Amino acid sequence: MIPFSDDELIEPVLESFKQIMPMLKRDGGGMELLGIKNGIVYVRLTGHCHGCASSSQTLKYGVERQLKLDIHPELSVINVPIGEEFDIEKI
Template sequence: MYKNYHKGRMMTFTDQEVYNAVKHYLPQVNEYVKSHGGKIKLLGVKDNTVYIKLSGACHGCSLSLMTTKLVVEKSLRDYIDPRLVVINVDGKPENQLPETYYIDPEDQIELNKTTKERLLSAIKKFF
């Protein structure tokens, strides 16, 4: 567990530190979501807010907000920092990624590759 107390005061983590800690603990949190046919993808972090995307059976599920808050957010708060907020980027205007946020450069490369592969796959049927 990340210790964020120093002489009785809360320490502040950078977005990169929070991102790395979430990336470390997310597989443990994801076990519960997997047991329900879902998956969690870490999209980024900004100002102690963690942006995720639920997929599989959890995408669009009426209980996805409860999963986000009562499972993912609660677990990450216990593991990392009680001030964390978790938002499931689900297409609703209030749950959007901010314009700027931290994502590990390696993960950004993988995300770009996956997006490109999906796009190519979708347009292949037109040729």
């Protein structure tokens, strides 16, 4: 069980993203935080990362790994593709 509320995770997640973003930007991509619910971090990959064949690897071994190292080992990440509706309240 993650000992933080979803609201308490926002700032640490954004700080952790600072470690990841240069890697994404080097490849012409990006990522935005859509929300956090029950320890699941919802993001949207943008730029060249959107639709990239390696995007699932980037999420699992880049983004999720960094969040687990920086914050808590039970965090997970889900990409919400561009064009897909997202409403954290409906999750």
